[in-house]
Amino acid sequence: MKKITAAMMLVTAAFAAEAADVRLISSTPAGQWVDCGSIELAEYDNTVSHDVMVTRYGAQTMLGFGGCFNELGGKALKSLGKEERQRVMEMLFDSEDGLNFSVCRTPVGANDFATEWYSYDETPGDFELRKFSIKHDKKYLIPYIKEALAINPSLRIWASPWSAPQWLKTNGHYSNRADAINGLDPSKEVPTGNDQMILEPEYLTTYSKYLSRYVTEYKKEGIDIFMLQFQNEPYTFNIWPNCSWTPAGMTKFVGSYLGPEFEATHPDVELWLGTLNTDRFDHVETMLSDEAMSRYIKGVGVQWEGKDIVKKISETYPHLPIIQTENECGDGSNDWGAAEHTYWLMKKYIEDGAGMYMYFNMVLGDDCRSSWGWKQNAMVVVDTKSKKATFTPEYWLMKHFSRYVQPGARRLITLGNNYNLSAFENEDGSRVIVVFNPDETVRNMSVSLGCDGVMNLSLQPKSFNTLLITE
Template sequence: MKIFKSCLLVAIIVILSACESQPKVTWVSSTDTNTWVNKTYKQQANTSNAVISIDIDIAKQKQEITGFGGCFNELGWEALNVVSSEEKQQILNDLFSQEDGCKFSVFRMPIGANDYAVDWYSHNETPEDFEMVNFSIDRDKKRLIPYIKEAQKINPDISVWASPWCPPSWMKHSKHYACKSNPKFNDLPIEFSSTEELVSRFIMEPKYLESYALYFSKFVQAYKAEGIDISAVHVQNEYNSAQNFPSCVWKPQDLGIFIADYLGPKFKSENIDSEIWLGTVERPQIERVSDILEYKNTKDYVKGVGFQWAGKGAIEAVHAKYPEMELMQTETECGDGSNDWKAAEYTFNLMKHYFENGANSYMYWNMVLDETGKSQWGWKQNSMISIDRTTKEVTYNPEFYLMKHLSAFVAPGSVKLATTGDTDNAIIFYNEAENEVVILAYNNAEENSELKLNVNNQEINALLDAKSFNSIAISL
């Protein structure tokens, strides 16, 4: 009997030891046809034919992650108001909830109209009102501010940054919001239509520059009065691009003049605590960044640099030249409204590129649009969620789940890890506060593939579904 009890005790100890050695793993997987599936992790025996093998050392830390989010646009708010209040609340929770939503925390908004505004406007269209007497954000109280307020109700700690697509039209040589004439969408006279880059459309005279700096200051202060702190301003959306929608091309050196001689000193003199960022960069040439930052003391005012579209070609060089600068992916490429799995695959590769080259944060573009996906200037684009105006049907597109795979698992304050092995389709982060490693992995194969992770000498094996995004959190 004593022998039996001794054997039973040994068996219990062995079982308990095995349970204790089993790592705590949270795993969610999505395929095109089966999204956000909670997987039960079971430690598997080692195999020698692992398709994806990655070694992870939490000591090899890179940049800190500050957050993820999307853009508050007028047409997004219009789409949300198509559905019932209950459905609208569910969508808002799915985006902003810190419990079971995407846990978004950093957001973009326009200063005045962009390509997803209902129509053209700025906050002061009174010609030569250099003192900004007629400055007003009343237009924003109809759509953008209610949109932001709904997000604040769910997460009071959201951070909102803002960028203009176009200054007040009277500050441009053309006196028009567009830079490129298109009779279908604007009435810009053909003599002012040009796609030439490196030539400022802004009137580079001191009284205009001073007034534009005041415009930014008024904007930040007006939003603060509404209970919305603008964490940062990016001085110009895509400052190289002449569009048929609101836009303004700047010569890089002229943007340096505006920041160093006008905007920076204005914010400093008025104790505006919003950061100034150089953004958004949409060209691959580093000179279009350095020519701005190297003007006088521009770097003293600029906190970070934001990139989108072809700007992804500049981020590596900018990170190397200005390692002290924070970096942001400001507008994930929006495609042409396909809203399909192929678009999500493309976005995953963008995420991989940006985080491997120093990005601290990642922004989606339109979180919500109607079924057309079209801007008022004719471009059909992707969105995380689509709402049909006729049927009221709500569709969560593949990129919704991809963004959630990232943002719901990687908490602000986490760090990107440098890893070795088969990392082409994986991005790895470490959250010191939770002592947790998070892997965002994409199995791009047409068949199931084994993922083998060596995390601080602890082995994790998981069988990934074919063509699946996977978020795997490992508590150490």
């Protein structure tokens, strides 16, 4: 095991301060969010080496943690009684007892966890959008968002479409892959690597105005959209709502249509490149090297296959924030193993430079199945018969990060055998360390805080742990 020497520890000497207070919170399969009390700091000794050193040198700024408001989640919540529903929402959004989520995503029209396919204007040829309406969202989705905002009025909301209205697309269908469940003719499939949008000026102009209108109508509902990522997974080929794009198509749309439209109508709304589900960094380079497109792009969002290029994007475009936009959603198991898988994903994304981590289904009902047959995991599962909610292991994992790591925190550089540890410093000077013990046995670790002292930890088997350090 690699150890940290006294010479390495000198880099933190300049930050020495009065004695720090350390509190440990731990979760295991047997018990979650257990306050283990204070951890006594051992005195710094320059003759002793340690497993990990947490420096006070910062990397990227953290922008927040959150999840996606999906329609099936809103429907499941609506099946609960008032008190239980309020309890669930507070467990997600309350800053003291909940996850303290600070930023969330919402779909523009139907996604794969909508109750059915819909868009805000399915009238062919309605280029002036006279039939545009968000009425569908007022049943489940908008009430879901408003309940969250009532608990945390500072919650920031960003949006992304899964599919444009069908009549704006080359195959006239919400999906690009044929299946009995969606009724798409196999001859009308649009595999990845093709533009499913009709790239004619009238169609792209209408779609840019459609997205602008969405922001306007949501604002009328008291929901401010601060950021738009114009396509969820442009590289997907699947049976639910989606839309294939090529880099050339995306560049044309943003640079000549969407960018100018939002500059004129919603200059306060950020346009980001995303959500990219590809490891093709050359495609990212192609798009961001286009002058017309890049002038409008304020950041990059990635998910799934995109995790493999986070570090490269962060290093190549240090002026652009990069965020993770959707977790790998699982298969409905909602078990401890799923939480462990998500931990490693969070660790990779954050260590590689992502400033935000987004869970997908915050809430689902019963068997956690989408309207297109895909079972996924959720942080909260609602039993619609008993009218009770269960909090899954991934809920508690998210809390180990989101409860104390605030927007504006810096990820701290760590040295040594740090594969299972991440550290952050909030703007108020408090530090947060999240460490995972994947072993079946107790793991002993020594973690140096430099001249602030040393934590000698005995981590329970299969445990997620948060250390809150205040001075």
